[in-house]
Each structure stands twice: as C-alpha cells, then as structure tokens.
Amino acid sequence: MYCSLLLLFSVYLWGQDDAELKPVPILTGSTGYFTRVTAGTVQDAPTVSPLLLVPLGDKWLIEAKGSLTDTFAKNRAGTYNGLVSYGAAYAQVDYIANPYVTVSAGRFITPFGIYGERFGPNWIRALQVTPMTSGLTSGGSLGGMLRGGFPAGTEKVNFDYAVYFSTNNTNHIVATDRSTGGRIGFFLPGPRLEFGASFQQTLQLDRPHAAAVHFVWQPNRVPLSLRSEYVRTSGLKGSGYYIEATYQLSQVPYLRRVEAVGRGQQFLKADNLSAATIRRLGALGRDTKQGDFGLNYYFRPDVRASASYGRQFALGKNANLWTIGMTYRFLMPLASRGSVL
Amino acid sequence: MRIKAIIFVSLLTISLGRLAVAQSAKSDDGNAARVAPAATAQPADSRLEGEKRFHSNCGRCHMAPPKFPPRMMATIIRHMRVRATITDEEMRLILKYMTQ
Numbered sequence: 001m002y003c004s005l006l007l008l009f010s011v012y013l014w015g016q017d018d019a020e021l022k023p024v025p026i027l028t029g030s031t032g033y034f035t036r037v038t039a040g041t042v043q044d045a046p047t048v049s050p051l052l053l054v055p056l057g058d059k060w061l062i063e064a065k066g067s068l069t070d071t072f073a074k075n076r077a078g079t080y081n082g083l084v085s086y087g088a089a090y091a092q093v094d095y096i097a098n099p100y101v102t103v104s105a106g107r108f109i110t111p112f113g114i115y116g117e118r119f120g121p122n123w124i125r126a127l128q129v130t131p132m133t134s135g136l137t138s139g140g141s142l143g144g145m146l147r148g149g150f151p152a153g154t155e156k157v158n159f160d161y162a163v164y165f166s167t168n169n170t171n172h173i174v175a176t177d178r179s180t181g182g183r184i185g186f187f188l189p190g191p192r193l194e195f196g197a198s199f200q201q202t203l204q205l206d207r208p209h210a211a212a213v214h215f216v217w218q219p220n221r222v223p224l225s226l227r228s229e230y231v232r233t234s235g236l237k238g239s240g241y242y243i244e245a246t247y248q249l250s251q252v253p254y255l256r257r258v259e260a261v262g263r264g265q266q267f268l269k270a271d272n273l274s275a276a277t278i279r280r281l282g283a284l285g286r287d288t289k290q291g292d293f294g295l296n297y298y299f300r301p302d303v304r305a306s307a308s309y310g311r312q313f314a315l316g317k318n319a320n321l322w323t324i325g326m327t328y329r330f331l332m333p334l335a336s337r338g339s340v341l
Numbered sequence: 342m343r344i345k346a347i348i349f350v351s352l353l354t355i356s357l358g359r360l361a362v363a364q365s366a367k368s369d370d371g372n373a374a375r376v377a378p379a380a381t382a383q384p385a386d387s388r389l390e391g392e393k394r395f396h397s398n399c400g401r402c403h404m405a406p407p408k409f410p411p412r413m414m415a416t417i418i419r420h421m422r423v424r425a426t427i428t429d430e431e432m433r434l435i436l437k438y439m440t441q
Contacts, residue, residue, distance in 0.1 A: 021436075023413075099428070099429035189397045301405065301406050
C-alpha cells in the first residue's frame, strides 16, 4: 500500500510544472595569496574578501563585501612582522525601481571611472598592481545613489549612468568624504565598444574636483581587451592615465588558458607642492611612469595563477615590482529555498 | 479496507489525470512545433541572443563563468545588473541562457 502511495506521489511530482525561479541568498567572494617584491622589499599577503548577496522579493538586494588581509614583511632584523588590515568595501541595499532606475543606499563603491567598481576584485583584475589613478579620488562613499542602464533609443547603443551623494564619515573602516558626482557611459554591443565620463566634487576641506574619461574595446575577431582611463584632479593629487591590454592565447595549442597582460601608465603630480605635502602624498607626490607585464593562467574559470613584473620610473625612486600568487573565487548558496520574502 | 481502496483509486485517478494533462500540454507543444516552425525558432533565437549578450556583457570585465544552479544564477544576475548596470532586457536574456 505504502509503495503504491510512493509511486502515486512520484507520478504526481512528474506531472508538476517547473518551480518558479526564485533567487537564493549566496556567499561568494575570493581568496588570494600573493608575494610582492617592491624595490627589494618582500611582502606576503594572504587575503579573503567575502561577499554576501541576499535577494528580498523581486526588487530588492542586500550586498555586503568585506576584506581581511594579513601582510607579512621582513624587517631589518630579518624577522617577519604581520600587519592585519580589514575593511568594508560596500554594504548597501538596492531597490530596482523600474527598468531605468535602481536606488542604492549605504556604503558603496564610488561610481567614478571603471576600475574601482568593475576591476577591483583580485580574481577579476588582470594585474594585481593597482593603477596609480585609483588613488586620486575617494574610492568609497556613504549615502545614496541612483543608477541604471537601458537602450539609448536603439538596441545598438546602451546608456548607463550613476549619480550619488556621500556624507563625511571618519570611522577608519568605512571612512568617506562628503562629496557628490556621477558617471555616464555608452556601450555598443555590436563592436563591443564602451566609453564614458565621470565627475566628482568633494564638498569639504579645499573642495577639489576630479574628472575622468574611460574607454573599453573588445574586438570581435581577436580575444583582446583594451582598457584605458584618464583622471584629472583640481587639488593636490595631480592627474594620470593608464592603458591596459589583455590577450587570451586561446588560439595557441598548450597555451589556451594563458592570458598575457600589459599596462602602461603615467602620473603627473600637481604643480607647486610643498616638501611637506610631497612627503604626505607619498607616491602621488612624484611624476611617475610605469610599465607592467603579466601572465595569468586559468586552471578553471575560478582558479587563477598570476605573475607580473613592472618597472617604475620616478625621480630618484626607480623600482622593480614583482608579483606572484593565486586567486580563488568561491560561491555557495546559503539557503535551499528562494528569497526570504 | 474498503475506505483504503477508495482512497487508493481516487489518488490514482487524480495522479494519472494530472499526468495526462501534463503530457497533453507537452504533446500540444510538440504539435505546435510541427505545425509552426517559427514558434520553435523563437526560443532558439532567444538562446542565441542570450549567449551573445552573455559574452558581450560578462566578458567586458572577467572570464566567462560556468553555469550555476538557476536560483543562484538569479541572485548573481541581479547583483550584476546593479554592479555592471546591464539593461533589464539583457538581464532576462542572460538569465534565460545561463539557466537552460
């Protein structure tokens, strides 16, 4: 009798339609271990950056990403010292109001340029060395943001935008400046061409502003990506640009999983800086040119080994920059059922 | 015993009836496909379009990821809609492609 009921239940389930697709909360992010040699100083840095994604209903999403890094460096006595650093990259609530507008509130990555929002995670960035232009503006904001992307009157062009307002926050984990600004961009899916511009106005201290333009192109016929950004600031931090190219060796036998990367960048310090300001700005207080070359090997789409060499040319501070390490992007569901609402 | 037999027959009838309806619907889909080839071309086109949008959008920043379970993919695509400001239509096409 019970076997019959089990059989009937199986038949009943077979006749069921597919369940509606409900998003589930997930925990993702990346871990990495990198050894860096900067002008002869060796550093080892294991890091983990978990990202929690919690969808609520059909229109809401909670995103929270943190990072924890333990940096070991050899001191003059020959022993290693560790320095633990942690932070919250973003912790925001998103509401997808309609196809044109998404409202975000909380701590978020400042929508300025393309590097911070899109190429920041270590499992995504082609070179682990960050472009110098990333230090020119406030990377994080605390406040509200409107953003969205939609076809610009034709399917051949997509338009995207982001505007934000941030308050001042002095907490060392989530420090932000009082500022406002935004970014607009155009993406042409056919030729896979993207370009745009950004603006940021700081509303405190000497109220500097910054402007940037960006460009991305991925030709359809070759596995090449070209990216470039130019950033100019009105304050003490100068201006700079980088051009980065990645080439997937997918057409070469035995090297299909290898990606070659090259980047050239130049930074021009602001004029008339005092000696004290130059000391405070560190690397941003000197005119600098830098070239980097690297190789990435993808064991799987989520496991990658990376190595790179760079040469930095700065007045009295020429240096070799070596980096080698691995990244792993993890992803796991936190519930078997759908959205909690 | 008689009650059990009635329950058993009732459940059997309901289940077989539901199965018949489900199979009929699938069969209707098949008939529709034979009668109107354009009707099947639409999902195929949709799949191709989804694949195209997937490569042109996701490949702008990172390597193409593998396909994840559908409910996880629904969360990821919502996250990417916000982060990469992909359009509403692209989100739907990519999600459909990645969950097939």
